[in-house]
């Protein structure tokens with residue numbers, strides 16, 4: 001008789017689990033590799049009262065993400081975000097999620113996002129025009145400010161009044177505090193414990209609501225129509241002809257803002273870091289910009305021709321996926337491959353580990369954008385590359401983000417070359433997103449033929 005399926009193997013007992021967990025937080029790549037070698041591609045353990053399974057097998061990752069039987073919900077860390085994001089797309093589930101996804105998808109399709117290209121390029125050109133020969137800058141902080149401006153303009157248009165960045169900074173502040181809460185021991189305390197970060201979250205949350213609701217009310221009242229995402233969400237109607245309530249609009253707007261801004265900033269920072277470290281790739285990209293664009297900036301129509309730039313963005317997110325961990329929770333007892341997964345188990349899938357797995361990626365740790373140009377990346381198994389997730393909950397902003405990466409990189413790199421100020425490896429922080437832990441100092445060299453403006 002075959003044995004009934006069992007919980008996956010992995011570290012057992014509080015000491016082994018604590019050691020594994022600590023090593024994982026410090027160096028996920030090395031730890032996952034060691035853990036996979038020892039326990040295999042499906043690794044299960046218990047942490048406190050929680051059961052956690054780490055999946056390193058692309059086929060099983062696909063099974064969870066596609067979720068044919070509707071048995072998975074988002075994991076607890078993502079669900080906790082709903083304290084701030086409400087019922088927005090990222091944290092919503094079931095029939096309500098399906099309705100909202102259908103309402104929000106149309107303005108984010110490839111065809112419709114072209115109208116945002118101009119804001120992306122204009123804002124980036126303004127930023128790059130201010131870069132001075134020889135200066136050293138924290139490029140990560142620059143990219144955060146730039147993507148904040150871009151998302152604010154594309155989402156809210158001109159309706160935020162005299163200080164458009166205020167709401168953005170408030171949202172950023174809440175997310176920063178939230179990362180602090182989920183990352184540290186504070187998360188194990190009940191939500192009634194008023195840590196400073198929690199008090200700030202509540203206060204900033206009120207400020208954000210006030211601003212976003214004011215914009216929504218003004219728009220509804222004036223009947224004004226703009227090109228921005230909020231206008232399109234206001235006009236969206238479901239099959240019964242109903243639109244979204246103000247509360248739903250608020251949740252979706254704040255969600256798009258949060259989901260779309262830091263992830264993109266991190267991808268851009270890592271791309272600039274890698275290009276700085278690989279002058280031969282930088283030169284190839286520059287050749288492409290000269291050939292395709294000559295003396296002008298890129299438009300949405302150029303994106304398809306900027307193949308090297310696109311490959312640089314893809315290869316960057318292979319090595320440094322901003323969403324480095326994707327989680328789900330089982331809503332009932334089930335089997336996954338040969339294993340039993342009890343109800344309530346959190347299943348974590350690590351794009352970081354899958355993207356660096358030597359079994360799927362030749363020369364896995366090398367920055368080789370050409371693998372996306374010569375067809376070799378296509379030989380990796382399905383779901384071995386998931387910077388945007390997969391299945392029905394794949395990132396709804398993936399075309400928007402990919403276009404933004406290509407346009408911002410092209411606009412900056414036409415004008416300047418950036419090199420790291422120090423040769424020391426960049427320390428990473430794997431919080432909700434993967435980012436440089438202490439910024440990214442780079443030195444500016446203006447390009448002789450690059451446009452000054």
Ligand code: HEM
Pocket residue numbers: 074089090091101255256257259260261263264267321322323326327386387388389390392393394395396397398400401
């Ligand atoms: C490089 C940039 C980005 C990366 C790496 C990224 C990554 C991801 C990933 C991995 C997911 C799936 C999470 C899961 O399955 O649990 C996701 C979902 C999502 N992303 Fe993105 N994202 C990026 C940019 C954007 C942008 C620009 C927007 C909005 C304009 C956006 C909006 C969303 C939303 C709303 C969801 C939830 C979708 C749903 O559950 O239906 N993202 N993103």
